[in-house]
Amino acid sequence: MIENFDLSLVDWSRAQFALTAMYHWIFVPLTLGMAFIIAIMETIYVKTNDPVWKETTKFWMTLFGINFAIGVATGIILEFEFGTNWSNYSWFVGDIFGAPLAIEGIMAFFMESTFIAVMFFGWNKVSKRFHLISTWLVAVGSSLSALWILVANGWMQNPVGMRFNPDTARNEMDNFWDVLFSPTGVNKFLHTISSSYTLAAVFVIGVSSWYLLKKTNVKFAKKSIVVAAVFGLLSSLFTVLTGDNSAREIVRDQPMKFAAVEGLYDGSEGAGLIALGIMSSSGDENDNMKDFSFKIEIPNMLSYMAYMEADAFVPGVNDIIKGYTDNDGEVHPPAKVKMDMGRKAIAALKAYKLAKKTNDELGQKEAQKELEANFKYFGYGYFNDPYDTVPPISMSFYSFHIMVGLGMYFILLFVLCLVYIYKESLVNKKWFLRLAIWSIPLAYIASECGWIVAEMGRQPWVIQDLMPTLAAVSNIDVMSVKITFFLFLFVFTGLLIAEIRIMLKQIKVGPNHGGN
C-alpha cells in the first residue's frame, strides 16, 4: 500500500512541520527556564531588599520579554499545518489532541494577558509581594502551558485512554486521566521542562560571562551566575533522572525507537551501551543500518539502563522485526504478523463502512469485531516491507548521543562555575568565561537534538502503531507545501535575526540602563 502514497508530498510536509517546530522551539525553552530564574532573583530581592537584585531581575526580565514576544504565536503555525497539511491525522485523533491544545490556549491567554502584564507594568504600582506572586505564576503557568502540548505529544508516542469509533473514523477519549498521566506524557513533560531550565541557565551564565570578560556590571554578573549555576545544576541533574526514566519507558512502549537511538541492531542479554560511536559510510543512501567503524562500548550498561538488571535482554532492530519475548515474558509478534493484523483492521474498517451503507447490521457487527481485534496494529497495514517500520537510525543515534553528551557537559559547566565562584577565581578564568559564552549555542543544539530524537526516532509513526506519517497527510498540491516551506524559512529567519539583534543591543546596554 505504501506505493499508493505521494512520498514527495509526505517528505515536504514533514520538512515543513520540522522547520516550523524547530524554529518555534528556539524561543520556547528560554521562556520556560528564564521565568523561573527571574522568579528566584525577584524572591531574593523581596527577601533582602537589595536594589542590585531588583536591577538584576529587571534586566533578565527584559531579555525574557524580548524572547517571549518574538516567540509568541509561532506555535500557532503548527496548528494551521494540522488543519491544512495533516487533515487525516487531525480528524483521526479527534478530541484527544484538540482538548489539551484548547486548554493550553486558554491557559496561555489568561496567563499572558494578566500576570505578564503585572510583571512588566506592575513595578511600583502593585505591592512587592503581589508582583512576586505574579512572576511565580508566569513561571509556573508557562510550564503548565507546556504540559498540555507535551501530553498531546505523549499520546502520539503512546496512544492510551481512547477507543476508535468506526462510524466517525475518530479516536474518542474514554479516560482523560490515562491520557494525562500516561508514563510517556509525564516523562516527556518533566524531561522537556527540566532540559529547558538547563538551557536558560546556560544562557544566563553565558551572557553574564560576557560582562565579566568586559569587566562591566561585575557584581550583577556574579549574582546572576550564582543563581543560574545552582538552578542549572539542579535542573540538569533532574534532566538526567527524567531521561533515565524515559529510557525505561521507551524500551517498553517504543522499543524500535530505543534500538535506533542506541544503534542496537541485534539484541542480547547484558547489552552494552555505545557511549561513543561513528557509523561507517557504506556509500548506499538507502542503507539504514550502517555498521560502526568506531565505537566505545560500556558492557551491560544498556541492559541496566533499560531494565535495571545488568543481564536483561534488550531487543535490537532485527529482534523487533522478527519478534521477541521481553523480560516480563510478554511475546511481541514479528512485524509481518503485525502487518497482517494491520491489513485485516483496514479491510474491516472498509467492510464496516460498506455494511453500514447497506444496513447490514450483522456484517457491521462482524466487521467491528474484526477491527477491534486487530486495531492495535492498524498502521502496520500500510507497509509492505517490515524494515519500512525502522526509523532513520544514524540521525536518531547521533542526535541522541549529541544530546546526552552535551547534557553531561552542562553538568560539568555548572559544577565548575560553582567551584570557581566558591574559590573567588571566576573573573580570572578567561578561558572558562569564553567557554561559557560559546556554550549558549550548544544548549540550543542539545535542545533541538532532543526533539529530533523524539520525532525522528518514532518514525514511521505519527501515532505509534496506529497511523504512519504517510497516511496522515492531506491530499494537497506538493507545490503549495514547497512554497510555504520557503515562506516560513524566510519569516522565521527574519524573526530570529530580529530577536538576536534586539537582544544583543539590550545586552550591550546592560542592567543599569535596560529598564522595562
Next chain:
Amino acid sequence: MNNILYKLLTVPKAIWDFYSQGFRNQSKWSHQVWLLIVIKLFIMFFVLKLFFFPNFLNTKYNNDQERSDYVIDQLTNPKKSLE
C-alpha cells in the same frame, strides 16, 4: 455598602489605567518588539492562514459525515484518492 459599590465601579478604571500607563511608559525595545508582533500576526493571520492554510476538510466538505467518509476512504483506499 456604598463604599463597596464605589470600589467595584472603580476596578475597571484601575485596570484600564494600569494597562494604558504600562503601554505608554514602555521603553524603546518594547516598541520595536510590539511592531514585530504586529507584523508577525499580520503575516500569520492575513497572509498565511487566509491564502495558504485553509482547513482542508472544512473547506472541501460541508458536514462531519462527509468528512469522516472522506477520511475513511483515504485510510482504506489511499490509491483512489491520490490518483
